[in-house]
Amino acid sequence: MPQSRLTGSRIRERRLYLGVKQAAVARGVGISAAYLNLIEHNRRRIGGKLLNDLAKALSVDPVQLTEGAEDALVGTLRDAAVRVPQAGAETEKVEDLAGRFPGWTSLIAAQHRRIEELELTVETLTDRFTHDPQLAASLHEVISTVTAIRSTASILSEGQDIDPEWQARFLRNMREESRRLSDSAQGLVDYLDTGTDLETTPLVPQEELAGFLSDHNHHFPALEDGFLDLGGQIARLVSGSEHLQTGEARILAKAWLERYVEDALALPLDGFLQEWRRVPGDAAALAGMFRQPLDRVLRRAACLPGEKDADGKSVRGPGLLICDGAGAITYRRPVSGFALPRFGAGCPHWPMYHALARPGSPVSGLVEMGGRTPKRFLCLAIASTFGAPRFDVAPLIEVTMLILPEDEAAPFGGRAAKVGSSCRVCALADCAARREPSILSDAQ
């Protein structure tokens, strides 16, 4: 049996665990205490009869002294050393290191594995951007269109005489290409902003949660009807979802569903739905009527079953965003036309962020989301505290914002504030809140 140099460390660990003196063990197996000391410090390799005798003296299976989790640890440490050769790690002493400092070496190994995971993620993302056919096709189209425009514009602006027929032809080409460029650029922005419907690999647990909630259209009849075995219902919903691949995502989903149940208990579906239809959008009135916090009313309004109009077409439901005190979006129910960034923070002009500065004060705001076809939304937001209040400790805050799309038959009155999605793809010019330049030339 090949003996690992860590065997000595395990012998020592076992002896100390039993509280037996080195001399006593040594005497029992017929060796000197000094020799056992060398063995225990991995300075002498052992095997065969002596190993079996020591194992017997320590009441342990010899295999447990020669093999163990440390083998994997040592393997990982060796891998880590190979990846960074310039560090000059003393690989010949790796077993000594692992034996003497199991905690620290486990930390090194864990960090090494984490680095490998992150490298894989970066590689996957890079590969996706390099080989994503949709992205490549979009960029190719944009560049081809720009080429045609540049070349044609150059001909027209050279000042040389051009036959009127050709001139008209080039002007027509310019118009065509400009329109095409506008479409392709908008398509590209939409794609980069919202990702693709083609098998997008979730990158963070929140995206797995978003997929799960979207699958259910953010409404869970099983949690509305009867309130029997809700824990079991939640567990089945979570375990039965193909979107929830990671433990972290399942934890997030379970927490969200538990909150959903609390909301549903406080605001039973039938009664709430009836009142919401009676005073659509008047969340404050409903909060007063049901004596419930406004944030709960906003969440409930975003999780109602989908409705259809008289022609049987699905009616656009409201969207919902929840952000924490740092402004990070923790929950999203998208609504068509209100572009949300896939990562990072949203637009500082969203009423959600105004509410963040005024905890407890409801904020409403009519906004116009920029884009090729701007759309207007009424946003209702409230920043609420959560968690048990503690003296002299700042409360934890989250903001809930309901996003109500404009009904073309009954447009919102008043002036709308112009907002965007994320600064990088926002065309708003002269925006004092801009965090970074936009890739859209309109914004320059």
Add this chain to the structure above:
Amino acid sequence: MTDQTSDLKIGGDPEPTVAVTLPRHVLVIEDEPNIIEAISFILSRDGWVVATHSNGETAVEAVLKLRPDALILDVMLPGRSGYDILQDLRANETTKDLPVLMLTARGQKNDRELAERLGVNKFMTKPFSNAEVLETMRALIEA
């Protein structure tokens, strides 16, 4: 403009601004109609006789049939890539020395290197300037 190879002389109306003793023939293999039109116009005005072709699959046949003095070749074409076409042209005795200007929206180092390995004379990334195309074509034909 059609997808078929033709002796279309776009820009025949405008007078050439550069006198060319013997007209040079160029074949433009590109699938974007408005780019074809613009390139054809500027080359015609410069004294070139321009033919165009838009299909990658039949591009080599078009070159062999027309025997142009120079070729402008797009990389991303329907049916077949410009790289494959170039490779075939270099393998053919009659076209192995044909001056080729390659146009592409992909200007990465490895794209350029691939084109050079295959024997391109000049590699230009889109969007390009008209003057640049003209200068390059003149240089190619004079080389």
